[in-house]
Amino acid sequence: MIFRLDERLLFPAPELAEEDGLLAIGGDLSTDRLLLAYQNGIFPWYSDDEPILWYSPHERFVLYPQELKISKSMKRVLRSEPFRVTTNTCFNDVVAACSSIQREGQDGTWITDDMKAAYAKLHSEGHAHSVEVWQDDRLVGGLYGVHTGDVFCGESMFSRVSNASKTALIWLCNTGRYKLIDCQVYTEHLESMGARMISREEYIGVLHKTTA
Template sequence: MPRSPIPLLSADPDSPFPATERALVEPDGLLATGGDLSPARLLNAYRHGIFPWYSEGQPILWWSPDPRNVFATDGVHLSSKFRRQMRHCDWTLRADTAFAEVIAACADTPRPGQDGTWITDDMFAAYREMHRLGHAHSIEVFAGDRLVGGIYGLAIGRMFFGESMFSSESGGSKIALAGLAKLLCGWGWPWIDAQVENAHTRSLGSRLMPRASFVSEVGRLANEPAPAGSWSERVGAMAASELF
């Protein structure tokens, strides 16, 4: 049987990943395969600028693309028309009150050019466990008691790694992203990792950062102390109109 061109991870969740500069150019950023989605493995991966991304039926695939797509927390762009519309919006934002619902909605939301979802049952379980342990968080957008948008990801130190966002009503994901960025900027967190660029993130102000710079930034920020207190208590119920 031909040897795999990418390294197979050890069964030990504490074993190191290959250096990110060893990632393939095509497909961009594919670094390793195998392993598991244990909290120790996931934290190790994200601390080194690596994330899992695979579909049902595939082995676990680990990625570190070059360049990396990021949002500056003070640089999310929303059009003037959208801002005018949202100034009279009665939606509210909360944090960590509906994490499972947000990730389930992200899994169920159709994406242009994407057949099915990469949020497999194992991924769903892994990130719910990360949430239980206090590493994964969600920002939720509510119209009354109805969830209309959200975003979730991992927070390590003062670095936020965005995983996915959704809208069930127009503008829901934009409000979630803008709310997250405003909160993080106020806390002194400079970046939101958006992983791979697409037309939607580009329209919202994402930028490309060389992988080496991104990994250096993550190494610095992930080792800084995170603010104390639960996200739900710190965020409370933020009026969406306050963002504009």
């Protein structure tokens, strides 16, 4: 059963999600609703021609920073210092760059204009952050996401040159700020860097422990 949200600020229990993780439909992208969603392991994912869809997958693809794996070749790249890394200097530019990336199995961008506006507001209020990777003063990679407690919920990343997005993720792990990074969608290269699947129960347990 898929729940239809109204103006009330609430979500059904995540364990009631469908097999594909779809939990609810409707509602809005207000800051309060988005924060409530992330605090309970729920996130929006939809296209322009759809209503807002809210997901809580049965498994989450995550990276514990202490389990980060950096290949020998990537260590050589980092030692050569080809990039400069900043944070929160051009959040909207990072989101715009990520919006050209398509998620597997979905036509068009999932980062709609409404999503861009909602996350820009989250950023302005200190809840969403970006990591930027520069080469010769050109933005060549980065990522953005939402933090809740000690968990960073990654939304998307992009790379215009080799190793730029990896550099952003490594930088994020090395800040020591987060106990868990939610990667959401499985990719081979993130798996090679130490990301793995955990159950929704384990994921929500970490969320609630770090936000208590």
